Amino acid sequence: MARTSKNNKRKKAQSAKVTSLAAENVPPSRRTVLGWIGMGALGVGVLGGGGAWAVNSFNRSMDERDLxxxxxxxxxxxxxxxxxxxxxxxxxxxxxxxxxxxxxxxxxxxxxxxxxxxxxxxxxxxxxxxxxxxxxxxxxxxxxxxxxxxxxxxxxxxxxxxxx
The missing domain is CATH 3.40.30.10 (Glutaredoxin)
Known part of the structure; x- marks a missing residue:
């Protein structure tokens, strides 16, 4: 049981630290910013791929209707x-x-x-x-x-x- 209370104290301390950092408007870490950039690049890739597929599909459809x-x-x-x-x-x-x-x-x-x-x-x-x-x-x-x-x-x- 002593171990559980020690872990609980540590979790409470970490939670308090995160809350205090958020309240102080601390800029995001480098890791967080790189994560955002990676997710943005992935989103651009997905949207670009979807757009290319849509354009190709439309062009194929138009070619097929040219009697x-x-x-x-x-x-x-x-x-x-x-x-x-x-x-x-x-x-x-x-x-x-x-x-x-x-x-x-x-x-x-x-x-x-x-x-x-x-x-x-x-x-x-x-x-x-x-x-x-x-x-x-x-x-x-x-x-x-x-x-x-x-x-x-x-x-x-x-x-x-x-x-x-």
Missing amino acids: SQIGKGRPSIVQIHDPQCPICNALQRETRKALGKLKGEPPVYLIADITQTEGAVFAQRHSVPHVTLLLFDADGKRVQTLTGSRTRDELEPIFERHAR
Whole structure:
């Protein structure tokens, strides 16, 4: 028990010392300032990384919605897409994963967003509903239509043949 009371006295003394230093407006220690600088640098890094990811994601999204890329010398795949449709979102994920597995240069992947005027006109011109993939050759001629949900295992061989 003597030990407990000695420890309690020491803790009370340390607490009193900290309180008195805070009351005297003692400047922060070097260690405290370096800690603040480190946390600030970490915060800047996290915000910068997040910002770079957001800009890259936005640019990729804009490139995917540029339907003028069809027929520009590379085969292309256009998804007729409704962003509010869970089946469309699943097809988009599966399509991206299947394209990511292809060896060599994959076809251009584009999105015709039917909630936007350009995408709705495109879907109407080709007379297809959402949850559809349209495959175009390098000259812009439609060569295949895939309607409905597909898995990456189903899509990969189709895309492999289309990329040739």
